[in-house]
Amino acid sequence: MWKEIGGREAGQIRPNSFANRVKSHRLSTLQLSNYKEIVSPHKGSINSLQVDLTEERYLLSGASDSSVAVYDVQRATDYEGGGHIAKHRSVFVVDKQHEHGHKYAISSAIWYPVDTGLFVTGSYDHYVKVWDTNCTRVVMNFKMPGKVYRTAMSPLAASHMLIAAGTEDVQVRLCDIASGAISQTLSGHRDGIMTVEWSTSSEWILVTGGCDGAIRFWDIRRAGCFRVLDQSQSQLGRRPPLLKRKVSISKSLSAGQNSSVKPRAPQKRSANGNGVRQSSVGRIPAKGSVRQRLHPGMLSSQDRATAHYGAVTGLKVTEDGMYLLSAGSDSRIRLWDVESGRNTLVNFETVRLQTSKPIQLATTQDPAVVFVPCMTAVKAFDIWSGKTCLTFRGHYEYVNCCCFSSQDQ
Template sequence: MWKDVRDREGGAIRPVTFRGRVCRRRVAALDVSNQKEIVSAHRGGVNSLQVDLTEGRYLLAGASDGSAAVYDIQRSTDYEGGGRIAKHRSLLVVDKQHAHGHKFSISSVVWYPVDTGLFITGSFDHRIKVWDTNASQVVMDFKMPGKVYGTSMSSVATTHMLIAAGTEDVQVRLCDIASGAFTHTLSGHRDGIMTVEWSSSSDWILMTGGCDGAVRFWDIRRAGCFLVLDQSRSQFGSRSPLAESSSKKQSVPQRGASSTISIAPERKVPHYSNTRKLSTSQRGKLIKGFDTQRLHPGMSSSRNRSTAHYGAVTGLRATKDGMYLLSTGSDSRLRLWDIESGCNTLVNFEATHLHTRPLGLAVGEDSSLVFVPCMATVKAFDMWSGATSRTFRGHFESVNCCFFSAHNQELYSGSNDRQILVWSPPNKAAVELDQEVNGGQRGPDSDQDRWSD
């Protein structure tokens, strides 16, 4: 550690490199926190967790008893154990007793990406509700056609305020907070949608995983999905350039030039001698960057029926750079996908047993570790080798979700035991200093200076 500090002071390493090394050391030392405890306000299993993306201060949780709660994870409400354990109690709780609370289990909670004044809850009572945090009131209520399994909002979007919703219905629906209406209905899955995830690098790309085992990519500006992940389509190592076959199967003419578009015969698409003669819908079927054809949801194609897992897709999580996608399935498999090529990277993650219900995955800040709920534990896998780096044990029942906060390198996990555990790096120096200054007592004023006037 001190060697890195000296190298940073001498200019031998860049600030971003120094920060990355410190963060990796902190993540490698994660353990059940002996200084911070979240006092759960839930009477049912915790299904979903998220820390706000703006301040990294407020933890939002949703549980199977229909309650949602907000916790301040930076400022404690009281102390215990001689002032050494900071207790964090809920600042806000909305449950079945609330006039507009959910009647059944809350399956998903999401913060409004740019402001903690709003948060979204999705429930098995067929409702998605937008809440005013300060007033604890519902400001918008969307009626869905079935149980809500997952909701998501884009953290990079600047042009829309859409909530992507996955339900037991076969269609993905996008709810607009600005207008209070449904703006899109995306058709293509053959069974319910268990998980939804926005791209972390594009405003318009949405990824969905269904009970049919398919992971589909959508550009919400166009009709139909443009990519279906296929577990049998794979590549080793780093990204490879576009397949040569793509240039043989279709050639897009230059502007102002006339040439022939050759498409594989099994696709059953008529040949055209000039792309200018193609209709708008026909031109939309040709996509760039993928060796496939944009398929309308109603078309029958072997490529359109590809599956990413043998069973339901229970979890999706994109890396921070938007280059890779992680998926889990009821087949107890964890897979890493190259988003650009749509290929399975064939990283062999160690065998584990996963739940068949929706799971909340988490990815480390530098995308080197992925945290996956595995029965009553949380396992940290190395993203590139698939080896198990750490196994976090502390819950007494099945873990449903976890969330990694990059602001302070802490991991939060929610379980059917109704508890929310905090996994943080040890801070022995701070504890020893507080004990020395305060005579072993730690209180709310322990961080204030001792200078006299």
């Protein structure tokens, strides 16, 4: 890195290029820390992890022993090994002994996006609960019709306070914190919903993945889903950046303006041979022959499309909102272009994924790397080539979730 620092000081490397090189160097040197340890109070498998979005300081974890814990990952509680090993113990723990605690496994634990004063948990006991962090009390309860697999809140939301809940029921439920009631249900899946994810480019767009193998896009302001991803619809690689596309469009427009001859529409002779009639292209058809345009989510062929040969177990939208990563029980990882809704055919190297429960994916901010729990390890893949960059080992049992924080490496 000293060579890059010297080049930046001499003005030979641009600021953006230097920042990208530093980020890639830090990613390539990621490894199990020998100087930092998070002491877990959980006695079961950890199903959910999230660092708060405001300070990137507090880590929230939910486990299968019905407990949820919060850690301060920047300030250690004590030190060992002559002050070289920092121990981070939980700030507080809420378990099943708590008067308002969950009775069964916690499958999802997320922070309220605006601040750390609230957090949300979903459990197999059919409840979604909103907690006050300061007094560890439940301020809101939502009863679900089945086991809760995943909950999510939009990081961009300024007009609503909705919690999207995916359960073993076929409907996605939107729980409104402002009113304390379930404000909306989204119907379309034919089996339970294992994962839900809000778009990072619009507060109104929700993405869901079900046990029926379908990935559906919803605009919560309208009825029905507006897109169902089909693994047979594909494009080769990612689309060109927006700047390049604008340049190519402007070139084509200038070329069209320079040309003086305008192409004429094709003409055909009439039956009597005396006149000419225009082709049917662009002609307005008769009223009776107008075919009604159905909503894409309502077309039978598209409605039954599948994104995976099995349940969709994980979803992650990239930070720029342009691509979607999905994982399935068929042990496949797919990269989708959100604008076109097509599979980009990135061939991720062979992995083994869990099939019985949801997994939590993580990406870098670039986005350049995706972190995927693969049985007892976590693998880092290059998003655009699908090649394995790093493999993190150290767990003795299956890994269910992972999260990435660029603030505290």
